[in-house]
Amino acid sequence: MQLTITRTETLKPKPDENQLGFGTLFTDHMLNVDYTPDRGWHDPRIEPYAPISMDPATMFLHYGQGVFEGLKAYHTDSGGIQLFRPGENIKRMNRSCRRMCMPELDPHFALESLKALIAVEKDWVPKAPGTSLYVRPTMIATDPFLGVRASHTYRYFIILSPVGAYYPEGFNPVKILVTKDYVRAVRGGVGEAKTPGNYAASLLAGQKAHDEGYTQVLWLDGVEQKYLEEVGAMNIFFVIDGEIVTPELNGSILPGITRKSVIELARKWGDPVSERKISIDELMAANEQGKLQEAFGAGTAAVISPVGEIKYGERMISIAEGKVGPVARKYYDAITDIQYGKAEDPMGWIEPVT
Numbered sequence: 001m002q003l004t005i006t007r008t009e010t011l012k013p014k015p016d017e018n019q020l021g022f023g024t025l026f027t028d029h030m031l032n033v034d035y036t037p038d039r040g041w042h043d044p045r046i047e048p049y050a051p052i053s054m055d056p057a058t059m060f061l062h063y064g065q066g067v068f069e070g071l072k073a074y075h076t077d078s079g080g081i082q083l084f085r086p087g088e089n090i091k092r093m094n095r096s097c098r099r100m101c102m103p104e105l106d107p108h109f110a111l112e113s114l115k116a117l118i119a120v121e122k123d124w125v126p127k128a129p130g131t132s133l134y135v136r137p138t139m140i141a142t143d144p145f146l147g148v149r150a151s152h153t154y155r156y157f158i159i160l161s162p163v164g165a166y167y168p169e170g171f172n173p174v175k176i177l178v179t180k181d182y183v184r185a186v187r188g189g190v191g192e193a194k195t196p197g198n199y200a201a202s203l204l205a206g207q208k209a210h211d212e213g214y215t216q217v218l219w220l221d222g223v224e225q226k227y228l229e230e231v232g233a234m235n236i237f238f239v240i241d242g243e244i245v246t247p248e249l250n251g252s253i254l255p256g257i258t259r260k261s262v263i264e265l266a267r268k269w270g271d272p273v274s275e276r277k278i279s280i281d282e283l284m285a286a287n288e289q290g291k292l293q294e295a296f297g298a299g300t301a302a303v304i305s306p307v308g309e310i311k312y313g314e315r316m317i318s319i320a321e322g323k324v325g326p327v328a329r330k331y332y333d334a335i336t337d338i339q340y341g342k343a344e345d346p347m348g349w350i351e352p353v354t
């Protein structure tokens with residue numbers, strides 16, 4: 001597929017790198033690619049960032065047949081731009097596509113077109129400490145049709161957004177709420193796919209948690225409401241009696257790339273780590289026995305997000321005295337140092353763009 005590039009005539013002003021938030025500013029260009037059954041994926045083009053015009057009957061708008069990804073491009077001290085494990089995002093997107101009856105992308109094309117877009121937008125990758133360029137590949141069903149079936153046509157696009165440091169004032173442990181009123185995903189559902197409906201399903205519980213003063217919801221499984229699954233839009237880790245523990249992938253948990261990276265680093269370093277079922281009762285008991293040493297979320301946005309407090313029903317537990325534990329700190333430093341090119345990349349996780 002021949003990628004064409006049409007440059008905009010007017011560049012947007014670049015933002016102040018020290019004032020960047022998350023997800024509000026977008027760069028000058030985007031990638032668009034179309035799919036039809038007869039031509040497959042075709043007409044890949046980098047063109048000026050612009051609204052997408054859609055028929056009001058477009059299937060994605062009605063039935064949510066869509067998938068997306070989230071990753072970041074980082075500026076290194078030596079002036080290069082690099083991505084962290086983009087091949088993993090592409091694999092996950094293709095798995096999401098299979099679950100949502102959508103056509104997969106050729107992984108080589110997906111990576112090369114993503115890198116080409118970032119190369120065009122290289123001046124948008126911020127350089128201030130902790131900042132990055134967030135990359136949002138998205139695929140949507142585009143048939144104008146009101147009936148529940150898989151669409152025949154699709155649009156794939158990538159947009160880019162410069163984002164600020166997640167911890168401008170340093171690591172800040174968060175308070176999280178375990179809810180029994182709502183679940184995020186169920187066995188046999190679409191929890192392990194990165195599809196918009198999962199996020200829509202999480203909003204009300206998230207809002208209620210915020211209203212009560214909590215940052216995130218710690219989700220229980222959707223069948224027995226007994227086992228821990230994820231925290232907000234992150235995977236969850238605990239340190240119990242010296243062992244790093246995370247819920248095993250069961251079909252309703254999103255297989256995070258940060259999660260995978262923590263596990264792979266732990267195995268490389270010889271830190272005890274296991275993926276298994278963890279019940280909320282086990283967690284509460286571990287806390288009572290003084291064995292629950294740390295809890296932290298893991299995801300692209302924050303990398304590691306220490307948890308200082310968990311509320312479950314009437315019970316409230318404080319973890320690591322509400323401070324940042326040494327395991328959270330060690331994995332945060334190791335992963336961010338690789339992402340920003342401050343440390344060697346012994347795992348082969350870095351994909352250079354320029």
Ligand SMILES: Cc1ncc(COP(=O)(O)O)c(C=O)c1O
Nearest residue numbers: 233234235254256257258299300
């Ligand atoms: C529901 C959910 N779980 C976990 C994660 C963490 O995944 P990753 O580490 O690939 O960002 C994300 C973010 O993408 C998410 O949306």
